[in-house]
Amino acid sequence: MHSLQFTTESLSNGVVERDFTVDGVPGVLWSPAPVAGRAPLVLMGHGGGTHKKHPAMSGRAQRLVAGCGFHVAVLDAPGHGDRPRTAHDEAEIAELFRARAAGEPEGPIVVRYNDHLAQLAVPEYVALLDALQELPEIGADGPVGYWGINMGTAIGVPFVAAEPRIGAAVFGQHWPDVLAEKARRITVPIEFDLQWDDEHISREEGLALFDAFGSTEKSLHVNSGGHKELPRFEADSAVRFFARHFGGAVTERA
Amino acid sequence: MHSLQFTTESLSNGVVERDFTVDGVPGVLWSPAPVAGRAPLVLMGHGGGTHKKHPAMSGRAQRLVAGCGFHVAVLDAPGHGDRPRTAHDEAEIAELFRARAAGEPEGPIVVRYNDHLAQLAVPEYVALLDALQELPEIGADGPVGYWGINMGTAIGVPFVAAEPRIGAAVFGQHWPDVLAEKARRITVPIEFDLQWDDEHISREEGLALFDAFGSTEKSLHVNSGGHKELPRFEADSAVRFFARHFGGAVTERA
Numbered sequence: 001m002h003s004l005q006f007t008t009e010s011l012s013n014g015v016v017e018r019d020f021t022v023d024g025v026p027g028v029l030w031s032p033a034p035v036a037g038r039a040p041l042v043l044m045g046h047g048g049g050t051h052k053k054h055p056a057m058s059g060r061a062q063r064l065v066a067g068c069g070f071h072v073a074v075l076d077a078p079g080h081g082d083r084p085r086t087a088h089d090e091a092e093i094a095e096l097f098r099a100r101a102a103g104e105p106e107g108p109i110v111v112r113y114n115d116h117l118a119q120l121a122v123p124e125y126v127a128l129l130d131a132l133q134e135l136p137e138i139g140a141d142g143p144v145g146y147w148g149i150n151m152g153t154a155i156g157v158p159f160v161a162a163e164p165r166i167g168a169a170v171f172g173q174h175w176p177d178v179l180a181e182k183a184r185r186i187t188v189p190i191e192f193d194l195q196w197d198d199e200h201i202s203r204e205e206g207l208a209l210f211d212a213f214g215s216t217e218k219s220l221h222v223n224s225g226g227h228k229e230l231p232r233f234e235a236d237s238a239v240r241f242f243a244r245h246f247g248g249a250v251t252e253r254a
Numbered sequence: 255m256h257s258l259q260f261t262t263e264s265l266s267n268g269v270v271e272r273d274f275t276v277d278g279v280p281g282v283l284w285s286p287a288p289v290a291g292r293a294p295l296v297l298m299g300h301g302g303g304t305h306k307k308h309p310a311m312s313g314r315a316q317r318l319v320a321g322c323g324f325h326v327a328v329l330d331a332p333g334h335g336d337r338p339r340t341a342h343d344e345a346e347i348a349e350l351f352r353a354r355a356a357g358e359p360e361g362p363i364v365v366r367y368n369d370h371l372a373q374l375a376v377p378e379y380v381a382l383l384d385a386l387q388e389l390p391e392i393g394a395d396g397p398v399g400y401w402g403i404n405m406g407t408a409i410g411v412p413f414v415a416a417e418p419r420i421g422a423a424v425f426g427q428h429w430p431d432v433l434a435e436k437a438r439r440i441t442v443p444i445e446f447d448l449q450w451d452d453e454h455i456s457r458e459e460g461l462a463l464f465d466a467f468g469s470t471e472k473s474l475h476v477n478s479g480g481h482k483e484l485p486r487f488e489a490d491s492a493v494r495f496f497a498r499h500f501g502g503a504v505t506e507r508a
Contacts, residue, residue: 196465196474207461210476211450219485220450220476224469231473233498237491244487 004131015065022131025124026082027075028052030061031137038139040246041071041132043125043166045148045155048114051081060147063239067250070242071138075128077151078120088116106200107175114154115178121155122162129165143167143246147238149193149230150174161185168245170238173198173227175205180212189217191241193234198227258385269319276385279378280336281329282306284315285391292393294500295325295386297379297420299402299409302368305335314401317493321504324496325392329382331405332374342370360454361429368408369432375409376416383419397500401492403427403447403484415439422499424492427452427481429459434466443471445495447488452481 008019016031032039042064046057052074061072076082079089092113099109133140146169148156153171160166161182169186172193176183190213194206210220219241223231243250262273270285286293296318300311306328315326330336333343346367353363387394401424402410408428414420415436423440426447430437444467448460464474473495477485497504 196472207457216478218450218478220474222464222474222476224472233494240487 002127002131004134013062013066015062022075022128023124025075025128026052027073027128028057029132030058030065030072032065032069032071035137038137038142039069039071040143040145040242040248041073041129041138042145042147042242043129044072044074045121045125045146045152045159046074046077046080047149048110048151049080052076053081060235060238063235063250064242067239068243068246068248070246070248071132073128073132075121075124077155078117078124092116107177107205110200111154111175111177114151114174117151118155118158122159125155125159126163129163133165145169145242145246147242154179157186158182160188168242170241171209172221173201173206173230174209175201176209176212180209183209183212184214187214187216189241189245190215191219191221191238193221193223193230195227195230196222196224200227256381256385258388267316267320269316276329276382277378279329279382280306281327281382282311283386284312284319284326286319286323286325289391292391292396293323293325294397294399294496294502295327295383295392296399296401296496297383298326298328299375299379299400299406299413300328300331300334301403302364302405303334306330307335314489314492317489317504318496321493322497322500322502324500324502325386327382327386329375329378331409332371332378346370361431361459364454365408365429365431368405368428371405372409372412376413379409379413380417383417387419397421399423399496399500401496408433411440412436414442422496424495425463426475427455427460427484428463429455430463430466434463437463437466438468441468441470443495443499444469445473445475445492447475447477447484449481449484450476450478454481 002023004022006018006020010017011033014033016033016035018029020027044057046054057074064070064072079085096109099106132138144165146156146160146166149172153174157179160169168189170191192210221234240250256277258276260272260274264271265287268287270287270289272283274281298311300308311328318324318326333339350363353360386392398419399422400410400414400420403426407425411433414423422443424445446464475488494504
């Protein structure tokens with residue numbers, strides 16, 4: 001049994017936000033208000049350098065919860081958000097900033113550091129899913145998805161590869177090193193985002209990771225623009241992807 | 255002045271369907287019922303071997319007209335639908351069937367034949383647009399889009415490259431030969447579909463055509479599956495693409 005402890009609860013725009021810790025790891029659970037009946041769950045992983053309530057997370061959650069009636073949960077990654085940084089975290093971040101300032105490729109450092117974080121985070125996401133499935137409004141047999149881009153993909157690919165409870169996933173914007181081998185073991189439907197003019201991840205690298213997924217049903221969405229210019233409409237597309245696979249109509253925003 | 259003559263009119267599911275000829279070329283115009291006010295127009299081009307009212311055309315039109323309130327028009331391509339085949343058409347089709355039966359690549363024949371058809375069809379689409387913009391429910395200054403996959407892309411790329419009135423376009427599933435040079439002159443937003451396991455068009459060929467477009471804003475949607483397995487949800491995505499660029503919400507189907 002894992003220790004799931006809710007700490008705070010608030011209500012905004014028809015969405016209940018509950019902060020929690022699971023085995024001491026801080027997270028947030030967004031649910032439709034009032035919390036009743038059972039609904040699908042989407043676990044999300046945030047990007048590098050951000051945290052569980054970054055606008056990219058809360059914005060996606062708003063779409064999934066208010067738009068589809070789903071539950072959404074995110075954990076702070078190790079060394080991120082409300083979690084302390086270790087000396088190893090500090091050293092890797094310093095190395096990344098040094099490479100960036102020197103105009104050197106960031107990929108090798110990000111790949112290595114994200115792999116380290118994923119090894120810590122995967123069992124945390126398994127524990128999160130175990131704990132959330134004990135809640136009556138989620139339950140043990142409902143659909144569960146995963147959505148994470150950038151570092152969220154670095155954590156999500158090994159998590160989904162190891163976790164048979166995940167039925168559909170949205171990934172994107174990562175190098176194939178380390179991840180391609182795990183992606184081959186993933187067979188559930190996926191949607192994958194990459195940027196055609198990404199200054200860090202080459203087209204060949206992005207396409208190689210998409211190609212690696214073992215899924216019979218997989219979609220790639222490429223958009224013009226740089227690494228940080230993933231269009232907002234891709235969030236809407238991901239929401240429709242989960243609605244298509246888990247049932248339920250999307251209420252389009254005005 | 256072009257000669258636009260309406261021949262038959264029917265009403266079904268909130269959509270007015272009007273058959274017409276423009277300078278003798280048969281086409282169909284689908285409009286929201288009742289026909290009143292002004293609304294954006296999407297011109298479509300059908301695939302090789304089909305015709306203006308093939309279910310792929312009427313299904314997309316239903317989404318755009320009933321879902322967005324847009325007008326949609328399609329012409330029969332030369333040698334297709336209600337139009338006679340020339341001796342050249344018959345010879346090219348026989349050559350295509352021969353190559354197919356012999357297990358030879360279809361690409362060189364399709365590229366050559368589609369280029370021939372496009373040279374005939376492009377001025378026909380220009381005349382169509384001229385004539386439709388005379389209608390009070392369309393007008394000369396409203397948004398106009400183009401949507402065509404396969405042969406619809408072979409006709410559409412040179413049409414859109416030559417036609418400044420087109421503000422957004424959906425293309426896909428064609429070889430870059432002949433078309434890439436024209437695609438470089440296209441700068442309006444595009445959405446482009448390709449199939450990851452297309453037995454006729456290689457990944458490199460499909461990606462090369464997408465890459466060629468000069469558009470600042472372009473999106474590529476790749477799906478697993480063969481040449482004829484483009485998922486239906488890509489039609490919904492294309493509809494949302496036009497709704498995003500031309501304004502107006504999409505009414506989702508139940």
